[in-house]
Amino acid sequence: MGQGVSYFTKDEQNEILEQTKLSPRYLQEVQKRYSQYDTSKSKDETSGVTIEQVLLIPEVNQHKLAPIFAEKYGGRSGILYPKEFVNFFAAFSSARTPSEKVELLFEILDVRKLGYLQGIEMYRYYHILLSPSLSDSQIENVAKKALNLTGGKIDLDKFKQIVQPWEVAEKMTIVLQLTD
Structure with missing residues (x-):
């Protein structure tokens, strides 16, 4: 090493x-x-x-x-x-590939470990990404729209359809400055 x-x-x-x-x-x-x-x-x-x-x-x-x-x-x-x-x-x-990052993000957001996301998890996700650009009520509306489009529960497959892998990869990449 x-x-x-x-x-x-x-x-x-x-x-x-x-x-x-x-x-x-x-x-x-x-x-x-x-x-x-x-x-x-x-x-x-x-x-x-x-x-x-x-x-x-x-x-x-x-x-x-x-x-x-x-x-x-x-x-x-x-x-x-x-x-x-x-x-x-x-x-x-x-x-990590963009797909792996989406799966990991889903796992992190699924705090209750139910295998799907509901209102509070989606609100939290959008709040992290969109605040302070949007108000809390606007973020709540975005989360509700996503939930309405998916029947109220967002499993991993639906989550992959909602989020853009390139966007998640961009927001989930940290490049450490390597030292000699």
């Missing part, structure tokens, strides 16, 4: 690289970033990185979808540990 901090065994690194499609160099850079924000003194006893810290990372802070992904990976604790931190950046990596 090269030099630098590694929070994972060789087997874990290989598994992460296979699952995330990240390059070894990118994985190393993400781990290096993690070590910059983690306040612990040992990679074996990491204290984690808060959601707030993640959202302040320069490449992240302008992405509208980053907060909901940080919330997912931070869980109830609001802390991302090395694997969650890597998965967060893997979700926004250019290694």
Whole structure:
């Protein structure tokens, strides 16, 4: 993997690289970033990185979808540990195809894990993307129209028809500035 901090065994690194499609160099850079924000003194006893810290990372802070992904990976604790931190950046990596990003976005929005989205999830999605350009009532109308066109429930297939993969890919791509 090269030099630098590694929070994972060789087997874990290989598994992460296979699952995330990240390059070894990118994985190393993400781990290096993690070590910059983690306040612990040992990679074996990491204290984690808060959601707030993640959202302040320069490449992240302008992405509208980053907060909901940080919330997912931070869980109830609001802390991302090395694997969650890597998965967060893997979700926004250019290694993910637009279709994969749409599926991941759907999974994140489906907070109740019902296999479909309804009013509040669609409102949240459109609110993230369209606020402050549209008022809350206008965003609510957009969400209602989408739901009316799909019978009130939006499963993954319908979601793929509603959202444009290129648009999701554009909004779900973070390019980390790699260091030497």
